Amino acid sequence: MADFRGELNSYVTVTIRRAGYGTQMNDHPLVCVENLSCFYGSRAAVDDISFELRRGEVLGFLGPNGAGKSTTMQVIAGGLAPSEGRVMINGIDLLEQPRLAKAALGFLPEQPPLYRELTVDEYLRYCARLNRISRSHISQAVQSAKEHCGLTAVGVRLIGSLSKGYQQRVGIAQAIIHSPDVVILDEPTVGLDPVQIREIRHLIRVLGEQHSVILSTHILPEVQSTCDRVQIINKGRLVLCDTIGGLERRMQNFSLTAAFRRRVNPDELNDLPGVMAVDVLPDQRLKIDHLADQSPAEALVERSVTRGWGLYELVPERMSLEDVFVNITSADQPDQLEVAAS
Numbered sequence: 302m303a304d305f306r307g308e309l310n311s312y313v314t315v316t317i318r319r320a321g322y323g324t325q326m327n328d329h330p331l332v333c334v335e336n337l338s339c340f341y342g343s344r345a346a347v348d349d350i351s352f353e354l355r356r357g358e359v360l361g362f363l364g365p366n367g368a369g370k371s372t373t374m375q376v377i378a379g380g381l382a383p384s385e386g387r388v389m390i391n392g393i394d395l396l397e398q399p400r401l402a403k404a405a406l407g408f409l410p411e412q413p414p415l416y417r418e419l420t421v422d423e424y425l426r427y428c429a430r431l432n433r434i435s436r437s438h439i440s441q442a443v444q445s446a447k448e449h450c451g452l453t454a455v456g457v458r459l460i461g462s463l464s465k466g467y468q469q470r471v472g473i474a475q476a477i478i479h480s481p482d483v484v485i486l487d488e489p490t491v492g493l494d495p496v497q498i499r500e501i502r503h504l505i506r507v508l509g510e511q512h513s514v515i516l517s518t519h520i521l522p523e524v525q526s527t528c529d530r531v532q533i534i535n536k537g538r539l540v541l542c543d544t545i546g547g548l549e550r551r552m553q554n555f556s557l558t559a560a561f562r563r564r565v566n567p568d569e570l571n572d573l574p575g576v577m578a579v580d581v582l583p584d585q586r587l588k589i590d591h592l593a594d595q596s597p598a599e600a601l602v603e604r605s606v607t608r609g610w611g612l613y614e615l616v617p618e619r620m621s622l623e624d625v626f627v628n629i630t631s632a633d634q635p636d637q638l639e640v641a642a643s
Contacts, residue, residue: 329392330355331405331482331513332377337386339372346372348537349386356482359509361528362517365630369537371487374517378408378485391482404432407481407512411488413472417461421452421471424460425478432479446474450504466497473504477512484508487517502527521622525549535630552620557589557598558582562611573597573604586614 332354339347347369354360364370375381377388379395379402388395390402416424425446429439447453450470455463460471469489476484486505490498498520505527508514516528524531524545531548533541543551567579567587575595580588591597598615605612620628 330389331391332515333389334373334377335387335389337373337376337388338384339369339376339381340384345537347376347383347534350534350537350539351386352532352539352542354483354513354515356513357509358530359505359514359516359528361524361531362515362534363519363521363524363531363626364534368534368630370517370534373534374485374487374515377515378406379403380408404479405482407476407479407484409472409476409484409486409489411491413468414475415460415468415471418459420457420459421447421463421474422456424471425474428475428478434479442478442480445480446478449477449507450474451500464497466493466500469493469497469501470504473501473508477508482512483515484512485515485517488519489516490518490520490523498523521626525622533626533629540629548622548625551625552622555591555593556618557591557596557601558586558614558616558618559589559601559612560586560614561605562613563609565610569604569608570597570601573600588618 330353332352334350334352337347337350338345350373362370362374372381376383377390377395379399382396388402391405393402393405395402416427419427422443425443426439429442434442444453447456450473452467452470452474455467460468463471473484473486473489476486489505490501493501502523505514505516509527509529516523518524525548528545530544531541532539564585565587567581570576570579570587570589573589575591575597576589577592578590580590582588589597589601596617598617601615602612604610
C-alpha cells in the first residue's frame with residue numbers, strides 16, 4: 302500500500318506539472334547519476350561516473366568521439382539501460398519507475414524526430430498527445446512551446462518547408478511541450494548558420510531559467526556562452542567537472558611573453574619571484590612560466606629598467622578552451638576526476 306501511495310503521489314505531481322500549474326522549487330537534484338557504467342561486451346563505454354544537476358543549471362557535456370558521451374545521454378534519456386548504477390530523475394528511479402521518470406524529461410536527439418509532411422501545429426499537437434497532456438490543455442501547451450521557441454508565425458507551415466534553424470526550433474519545442482524538469486539537447490546547433498546558432502543559444506539560456514538543461518556539443522565556445530557548468534568525459538570516465546568561472550581560471554596559462562630591445566640571457570630571470578621556467582621562443586621573445594598566485598611582471602619591469610634591457614612588450618598568455626579540452630582528453634589514463642571547489 303505504501304508503494305502504491307508513493308507512485309500515486311508521484312503521478313499526481315507529474316500530472317499537475319503538465320496541467321500548467323507549475324512546481325515549487327526544491328533543493329534536491331533534478332538529475333542524479335550514481336556509479337553509472339555501460340558495457341558493450343567486455344568494453345566499458347561508460348565507466349563508473351557520478352554527477353548531479355540542479356534546477357536552473359545548464360550543464361555542458363563534452364567529450365571526444367567515442368568517449369561515452371552519447372551513451373551517457375541515452376541512458377539518462379531512458380533509451381538505454383545501464384549495466385551498473387542508477388539514474389534518478391527528480392527523485393524517481395529511472396529503472397524502477399520509467400514512465401514517471403521519463404515524464405520529467407524532454408529529449409532532442411542529434412537528428413530531431415520530425416515529420417516533414419505535418420505542419421508545426423499538427424506535429425506539436427501529436428507530441429502533446431504522446432506526452433499524455435490532457436485534451437483541455439493541449440492548445441495551451443502547443444501555444445506555450447511555440448512562443449518559447451519563436452514558432453508562433455510558422456504554426457501552419459509544413460515542417461519540410463522550414464529552414465534547418467526553424468526545424469531545430471521545432472525539435473526543441475517537442476522536447477519542452479510537456480514542461481519537463483530536465484531538457485537534454487544533443488548537438489542542437491549542428492548544421493546551422495551563425496545567425497541561427499546565436500538564436501538557438503539564446504533559446505537555451507532562456508530554457509535554463511525554467512528547466513535544467515544538459516547540452517551536448519562539439520562547439521566549445523557554445524559551452525562558454527550558454528552553460529553554467531561543464532563536464533568532460535574521456536575513455537568512459539569523467540575527467541573534469543567545473544563551473545564556467547573555474548574553467549576560465551584554468552584557461553589562464555600562468556605565463557608571460559616578454560620582448561626586449563637588448564638580448565637577455567634567460568638565466569637572469571630565473572631568480573625573479575614566482576618564476577618556474579624561462580624559454581627562448583623562435584622570435585627571440587622569452588616565455589616565462591610562473592606560479593599561479595605569484596606573477597613576476599612587476600619585478601621584471603623593475604629589473605629591465607635597472608639593467609637597461611629595453612622591455613617593450615609584456616603579454617600574459619591565455620589558453621583557449623580548446624587547449625584545455627585537448628590537454629585533459631589527451632592524457633593516456635584519466636585517473637582522477639578534477640572537480641571544482643564548491
